[in-house]
């Protein structure tokens with residue numbers, strides 16, 4: 001088996017508004033204790049970090065703070081990322097912070113996947129999300145639940161597939 005050191009590293013960053021479920025997403029997906037869990041009173045004020053062994057890659061997975069007060073962290077965490085996951089909180093719908101975040105992510109020339117999270121509570125339509133965020137056709141939009149693990153692997157595999165295709169061109 002290839003050792004972790006021989007694998008290519010991918011930096012993937014999870015964005016989303018306050019409480020969208022970013023920390024839970026990273027914890028559930030990894031299934032292990034985070035190397036960094038930067039929260040106080042369940043509000044992330046710095047970042048979360050975990051390292052994952054994924055087939056050909058070593059994934060460095062970060063989650064950002066959603067609170068507007070800590071948005072100064074977003075550019076720092078985005079530096080050098082190979083791809084992003086953007087979480088929407090289905091129980092809230094599309095908020096002004098979502099609009100701001102999608103603009104922010106789009107400025108980086110990296111692939112991203114939109115996850116409509118908390119699908120176990122409220123089901124938002126893909127069409128609605130796509131229209132409200134004015135997403136280009138090529139952006140994958142996937143229903144997820146950080147609680148039930150619904151489609152978390154699919155989100156990660158979809159994003160890694162796009163990054164790999166792009167790197168091979």
Ligand SMILES: Nc1nc2c(ncn2[C@@H]2O[C@H](COP(=O)(O)OP(=O)(O)OP(=O)(O)O)[C@@H](O)[C@H]2O)c(=O)[nH]1
Nearest residue numbers: 018019020021022023024043044066118145146147
């Ligand atoms: N039902 C349900 N609850 C969720 C899901 N994801 C997260 N939660 C809950 O939503 C709340 C916020 O989750 P966090 O993972 O802390 O959200 P966050 O996006 O990291 O929050 P900030 O980093 O502070 O912006 C917690 O009570 C979670 O248990 C989900 O998919 N379904």
Ligand SMILES: [Mg+2]
Nearest residue numbers: 022023043044
């Ligand atoms: Mg968090």
